[in-house]
Amino acid sequence: MDDQACPRCKTTKYRNPSLKLMVNVCGHALCESCVDLLFLKGSGSCPDCNVPLRRSNFRVQLFEDAMVEKEIDIRKRVLKDYNKKEEDFATLREYNDYLEEIETIIFNLTNNIDIVNTNKKIEQYKKENKELITKNKAKAGREELELEEILEIEKQMEDLRRAEILRMEQEAKKAKIREKEALIDELMFAEGDAKDILNTFAQNAVANKQEAEMVPIVPKVTHFSSGVKFTRGASGQQPLPTFEEGPLYKYEAPIIPDRCGPSAPSIQEIVTGGYLQHVRAENEAEKAGGYSSTLPCLRALQDALAGLYHAS
Amino acid sequence: MFSTSSQRKFWTFNDESELAQLREKHNLEFIAKHGAHVDEYQRYNVFLSPEEERLLLKQYELHLKEFCKRFSPPMPKGVVGTAFHYFKRFYLYNSTMDFHPKEILATCVYLSCKVEEFNVSIGQFVANIKGDRDKASDIILNNELLLMQQLNYHLTIHNPFRPVEGFLIDIKTRCSLANPERLRGGIDEFLEKVFLTDGCLLYAPSQIALAAVLHAASKEQENLDSYVTEMLFRDAGPDKLAILIEAVRKIRSLVKMVESPAKERVRIIDKKLDRCRNEENNPDSEIYKRRMREALDEDDLVYTGQTRMSLDTSGVTQVLSPSAS
Numbered sequence: 344m345d346d347q348a349c350p351r352c353k354t355t356k357y358r359n360p361s362l363k364l365m366v367n368v369c370g371h372a373l374c375e376s377c378v379d380l381l382f383l384k385g386s387g388s389c390p391d392c393n394v395p396l397r398r399s400n401f402r403v404q405l406f407e408d409a410m411v412e413k414e415i416d417i418r419k420r421v422l423k424d425y426n427k428k429e430e431d432f433a434t435l436r437e438y439n440d441y442l443e444e445i446e447t448i449i450f451n452l453t454n455n456i457d458i459v460n461t462n463k464k465i466e467q468y469k470k471e472n473k474e475l476i477t478k479n480k481a482k483a484g485r486e487e488l489e490l491e492e493i494l495e496i497e498k499q500m501e502d503l504r505r506a507e508i509l510r511m512e513q514e515a516k517k518a519k520i521r522e523k524e525a526l527i528d529e530l531m532f533a534e535g536d537a538k539d540i541l542n543t544f545a546q547n548a549v550a551n552k553q554e555a556e557m558v559p560i561v562p563k564v565t566h567f568s569s570g571v572k573f574t575r576g577a578s579g580q581q582p583l584p585t586f587e588e589g590p591l592y593k594y595e596a597p598i599i600p601d602r603c604g605p606s607a608p609s610i611q612e613i614v615t616g617g618y619l620q621h622v623r624a625e626n627e628a629e630k631a632g633g634y635s636s637t638l639p640c641l642r643a644l645q646d647a648l649a650g651l652y653h654a655s
Numbered sequence: 656m657f658s659t660s661s662q663r664k665f666w667t668f669n670d671e672s673e674l675a676q677l678r679e680k681h682n683l684e685f686i687a688k689h690g691a692h693v694d695e696y697q698r699y700n701v702f703l704s705p706e707e708e709r710l711l712l713k714q715y716e717l718h719l720k721e722f723c724k725r726f727s728p729p730m731p732k733g734v735v736g737t738a739f740h741y742f743k744r745f746y747l748y749n750s751t752m753d754f755h756p757k758e759i760l761a762t763c764v765y766l767s768c769k770v771e772e773f774n775v776s777i778g779q780f781v782a783n784i785k786g787d788r789d790k791a792s793d794i795i796l797n798n799e800l801l802l803m804q805q806l807n808y809h810l811t812i813h814n815p816f817r818p819v820e821g822f823l824i825d826i827k828t829r830c831s832l833a834n835p836e837r838l839r840g841g842i843d844e845f846l847e848k849v850f851l852t853d854g855c856l857l858y859a860p861s862q863i864a865l866a867a868v869l870h871a872a873s874k875e876q877e878n879l880d881s882y883v884t885e886m887l888f889r890d891a892g893p894d895k896l897a898i899l900i901e902a903v904r905k906i907r908s909l910v911k912m913v914e915s916p917a918k919e920r921v922r923i924i925d926k927k928l929d930r931c932r933n934e935e936n937n938p939d940s941e942i943y944k945r946r947m948r949e950a951l952d953e954d955d956l957v958y959t960g961q962t963r964m965s966l967d968t969s970g971v972t973q974v975l976s977p978s979a980s
Contacts, residue, residue: 603658604861605887621827640824646813647821650657650859651887654898655669 347407349374351381351390364404369394370413370453372404414453421449424469426479522548604651607644613637618644657859661809666744668856677747679705685750689933702931707924708751714921715756716742716851723764725783731773732846736814738767739850745805747856753933754798761791762798770810794938815846815855818864826868830882841871845910852909858902865899866906 347364348355354374356362363375371391373381381387382398389396404412425445432438451461469476526544530537608616614637622640657663668674682705686698693701703711719742723735741763746756761784768775777796781788803810819842826835845867849855854863865883872879888896934940 600659618828621824643817643821647818650861652895653859
């Protein structure tokens with residue numbers, strides 16, 4: 344670690360123990376003070392390879408080899424799009440090929456081999472699998488949430504257990520003190536043999552200890568009584584329940600009740616038969632409102648004819 | 656459509672004797688309930704006979720017509736027709752001695768304005784009534800629910816006015832009659848008279864409309880018989896035609912027999928009614944006022960929530976309108 348040095352200002356860990364090396368997407372390291380100096384404006388180019396960089400993308404170098412950092416960056420980026428799962432492939436062979444392809448791409452990008460073509464390949468893949476990518480992304484998000492939840496529950500359980508142990512220890516301490524006092528009192532005032540008293544107290548103590556160990560740890564409630572887990576808000580993490588679909592709707596013509604009279608002309612006949620000449624025609628404003636004189640005319644005729652056959 | 660309506664199912668009767676039976680029934684019921692102390696031979700000296708009730712109602716139907724003419728802007732004909740229907744239907748199952756016709760009359764018109772969408776507020780409505788207007792609005796609003804209950808909530812009325820328009824359109828289109836518009840005077844006059852008869856309780860609105868058109872035509876020395884037989888009933892059997900001819904004949908004879916009852920006679924009946932009417936439903940009587948007060952108190956009690964009293968739902972007259980409380 345001591346030979347770590349900033350490539351720009353040549354400061355080493357030895358000379359400046361608080362030296363922090365930072366890396367960006369290109370994989371070239373810079374020390375913190377150089378980053379402050381060079382990227383005052385927020386963006387600039389890498390002094391080693393002239394790749395344009397942003398200051399916000401700098402992070403502390405974790406691995407000794409800066410190339411590993413670069414690879415991590417690239418892998419992260421590539422896997423964002425190449426997020427197919429084993430279930431998405433028909434055979435294991437295909438899946439393995441796919442994984443190998445990913446590794447090739449990452450390797451190429453990391454080692455600057457055929458970058459133009461590789462990028463083109465990624466773009467094309469993105470275009471072809473747009474839907475699947477977004478779907479898998481959502482799924483991954485969901486899985487992450489679930490994982491977080493489990494972790495949280497574990498943490499809660501841990502806290503609970505620790506508190507319980509603490510409480511029990513304190514209680515045991517108190518009980519011991521009480522026992523001691525009782526024993527001394529007994530020895531002071533009792534008439535019996537001191538050895539017998541000591542024996543009975545020792546037996547009692549053993550029995551008490553066993554009893555105390557029986558106390559169970561009550562886990563904190565993390566479920567509703569209906570079995571549904573507590574979650575952060577009702578964000579609809581549960582999949583929608585599926586319904587059995589009934590038979591398809593089939594149209595049936597409505598039953599026209601007996602009009603009890605001669606049948607009225609149809610709308611067609613009203614329009615062609617000259618009925619409309621004897622009805623007040625709708626004006627422009629009424630037409631705009633959706634009124635047409637055909638229906639009122641039809642209604643009058645229907646009302647006139649319905650019930651003519653009515654017999655008492 | 657009339658053929659599937661409650662009007663045809665529940666309110667169109669077979670013949671006049673059925674109507675007379677219904678009217679006699681409630682008359683007898685009223686007398687049995689309130690006249691147990693009266694001698695059998697004396698009872699029509701105290702109470703109204705069915706025939707007297709009939710005459711009284713005829714007089715009040717004339718009043719109803721006059722009352723509707725008082726409105727400005729004038730009421731559409733449909734509102735008047737619907738009010739007539741309500742009035743006739745109400746007194747098929749109720750006695751004039753139980754509910755005074757002048758109160759029911761105004762209520763019928765008020766309800767009909769609502770149903771036929773002729774918008775009149777209660778304030779504007781009572782402006783057309785002579786006398787104490789606050790009292791009148793109280794009476795109308797108190798009776799409105801009772802009226803609807805007695806009508807069995809069958810509020811849709813099929814009036815003969817639209818069928819008349821239909822026939823006129825049809826005649827203009829399919830018939831060679833010269834200037835059918837001149838029939839209108841005769842038709843309107845005929846329909847006005849029809850509502851003074853029991854015609855609308857016996858026949859379909861289209862039959863009444865056709866009778867009106869045929870009557871008006873014969874008054875103009877025209878004959879539309881061929882239109883009926885060759886156009887309307889071309890595809891129907893002769894039995895159906897016979898039924899229609901009989902119906903039209905009957906409606907026309909009903910209208911011909913319309914005459915206003917003798918004024919002197921009606922005045923006597925009116926006086927008699929004042930003496931024998933059911934005081935529980937008379938807004939001027941002490942019994943009525945006391946009952947209203949009780950109903951009001953009961954309302955108050957329910958509102959304050961101190962006691963849970965069961966509201967008497969058997970007497971609809973106890974239901975109070977907001978303006979009465």
